[in-house]
Amino acid sequence: MNNHEAIGFIDSGVGGLTVVKEALKQLPNERLIYLGDTARCPYGPRPAEQVVQFTWEMTNFLLEKNIKMLVIACNTATAVALEQIKAQLDIPVVGVILPGTRAALKATKNNRVGVIGTAGTIKSGAYEQALQAKAPKTIVTSLACPKFVPIVESNETHSSVAKKVVSETLNPLLLKQLDTLILGCTHYPLLRPLIQNVMGNQVKLIDSGAETVSEVSMLLDYFDLANSLQKKQLSHEFYTTGSAKMFKEIADEWLKLGTLDINQIRLGGTHIE
Amino acid sequence: MNNHEAIGFIDSGVGGLTVVKEALKQLPNERLIYLGDTARCPYGPRPAEQVVQFTWEMTNFLLEKNIKMLVIACNTATAVALEQIKAQLDIPVVGVILPGTRAALKATKNNRVGVIGTAGTIKSGAYEQALQAKAPKTIVTSLACPKFVPIVESNETHSSVAKKVVSETLNPLLLKQLDTLILGCTHYPLLRPLIQNVMGNQVKLIDSGAETVSEVSMLLDYFDLANSLQKKQLSHEFYTTGSAKMFKEIADEWLKLGTLDINQIRLGGTHIE
The missing domain is CATH 3.40.50.1860 (Rossmann fold)
Structure with a gap:
């Protein structure tokens, strides 16, 4: 199967980029879309209900991009929101x-x-x-x-x-x-x-994160969603609710993908700097 | 979740026991049911339609045992029958x-x-x-x-x-x-x-086979089918269409599970020695 839809990754900030780095290595044929909720990071000290709400907001943003699989690349969000998001979505959802x-x-x-x-x-x-x-x-x-x-x-x-x-x-x-x-x-x-x-x-x-990508790889096969066509240039997309500049510095150093285009977006009541 | 139903394994003969050995190691909480179609082994030289038919016969035998997941622990059968069996069953089906x-x-x-x-x-x-x-x-x-x-x-x-x-x-x-x-x-x-x-x-x-068990482990988690209760004694079941004695010799040496009870059964038009 050649499914040109992307795999979505969400995190409270830049942490999920460690999962993306593994995905770039293990799944070179796949297009990735990443959203980090940097403006509201860290999630760790927040009450569970709020983390659930923020995670849904991120999920809904990526669903509009027509993703074929969702990776909750954030442990805090996985702990409190994976179960209900997985139950309600009709695409595979993976936690860490x-x-x-x-x-x-x-x-x-x-x-x-x-x-x-x-x-x-x-x-x-x-x-x-x-x-x-x-x-x-x-x-x-x-x-x-x-x-x-x-x-x-x-x-x-x-x-x-x-x-x-x-x-x-x-x-x-x-x-x-x-x-x-x-x-x-x-x-x-x-x-x-x-x-x-x-x-x-x-x-x-x-x-x-690295272990999670092995699960993603397996589920892509299991659900027949793997992209078998090796395209010349895959246009990955990166979004943050916070400072695009700070996000880009970390992403460039960590992913070494060359010049990344980082888009700042607004989620729910997110205040943008 | 505590799901006491077993994981089913099918093979043309004793080969799938190499997968079972890994399952015993990686999934100590799970009960296993194995069926080897020894009487009609090898599958390798047979026409694809016949292998598909035999694989369905094995599958149907295990479905009556109420298995929660099916592992086609045979490459020949996986190559020709996995796709259609997976499409028709409502439990997860894994090939090798x-x-x-x-x-x-x-x-x-x-x-x-x-x-x-x-x-x-x-x-x-x-x-x-x-x-x-x-x-x-x-x-x-x-x-x-x-x-x-x-x-x-x-x-x-x-x-x-x-x-x-x-x-x-x-x-x-x-x-x-x-x-x-x-x-x-x-x-x-x-x-x-x-x-x-x-x-x-x-x-x-x-x-x-060893790699397949990692996939089984992941899917048990993904579909919330893993048995979390470590029971004192899991009663695994072994069936063969051929000689129980020969099967037992190989299984005892390979699995080292102590005394195994091997049951001889009849499938389709299987001739029993």
């Missing part, structure tokens, strides 16, 4: 929590798995429940890292402040004998070198 | 060809991929088409190995005859500079050490 869970259970040898995420994700207990439903013997240590997303969104991942914040935040995990740590927020792979450095090389970091 | 294809494309570095399978699978061109649709630059070398299944079904994988047959059959592949070889028949992992020895350690062997 179950792929990360499966990968962590495959990776751990000592059954001691850590999860780091936003306050919203950790409070939802979504990873903990998924891990223990599949493997009840897993000892799960969860830790909210509310300072990480703002560092990524302000493009300060290379700063000395970032290094200090990551080190101090993760300190409580060091005595837990973890052999596997789930990066339960799509922003965190942008801090990966700092996180790996603090945790040590013996801890395997699970990038939920 | 696309998982193997995705894994091979992930593994290859030089884009030279080999495929070995039964005459039926190779003649269908299913792997070649799937590989080239996804990655048009792939150079695919396909080879039918009609003597492999009879060796496995007669439990002669450790014999000197097996060694000689594998070596002679695979000889034409040695000059093709393959870095990846798809074991495009679920019987072949039982010959894996012999195949690896002939091909050399630089060639990565792709076990379609």
Whole structure:
């Protein structure tokens, strides 16, 4: 089948670009449309109902672009909104929590798995429940890292402040004998070198986003939606509710796609700078 | 969700047990029902219409057992019957060809991929088409190995005859500079050490069955069918249309599940010994 419709990705900000980067690698024939709700980022500290509402607003924006599959590339939104969005849409909808869970259970040898995420994700207990439903013997240590997303969104991942914040935040995990740590927020792979450095090389970091793209690839096949035609130039689209300039700086550095055209849009009651 | 219904596996004979072995490892909470059409094995040389008919007979037998998902753990049957069975059933149906294809494309570095399978699978061109649709630059070398299944079904994988047959059959592949070889028949992992020895350690062997179980795991989550309750004793069921004794010898050695109860059944016009 040659389906020229795009795969849609939504996130609270730039974090989902770590998923897009994997998609560009694993699914070179697919056209991607990305929307980051940067103006209202972070989602982590917001009440669940509000995250659900914002996630629907993003979803509706992409549905008008006629996407063939939706990836909720945001752990906070997946935790609170995946189930109802998946139930109501007639295209496949994929979240980032179950792929990360499966990968962590495959990776751990000592059954001691850590999860780091936003306050919203950790409070939802979504990873903990998924891990223990599949493997009840897993000892799960969860830790909210509310300072990480703002560092990524302000493009300060290379700063000395970032290094200090990551080190101090993760300190409580060091005595837990973890052999596997789930990066339960799509922003965190942008801090990966700092996180790996603090945790040590013996801890395997699970990038939920990369795992999610394997699920997307499988579902494209399963639902016969994969684009088999390798086109010369795929026109990916990027949208943000916030500053296009800041978004572009991070996207250019992370995706290395050459000159990206970033479009600023308005969602719901979003205030644009 | 706790769904106590089983996952069904069908194969022309004992080959699908290589998929079951992976399922026991990756999906310890799931109950499995297996049917091998040993009496009519091999399927490889049979006309496509007949393979389709036999596959439906196996499918109908398992549907009466109220399975929640069907795995066509046979490449020959997947190649000719997956599409129509998937279209007509209201439970998820998984074949072994696309998982193997995705894994091979992930593994290859030089884009030279080999495929070995039964005459039926190779003649269908299913792997070649799937590989080239996804990655048009792939150079695919396909080879039918009609003597492999009879060796496995007669439990002669450790014999000197097996060694000689594998070596002679695979000889034409040695000059093709393959870095990846798809074991495009679920019987072949039982010959894996012999195949690896002939091909050399630089060639990565792709076990379609193992890859298929990752897809099953993902679809169980996607369709909310995973069994989250770890029961003390799962009563897996095994059926064959052929000799229960011969089937048991191979299954016991391969699965190491302790004493297996193998039930002989009749399908369509199957003659039982």
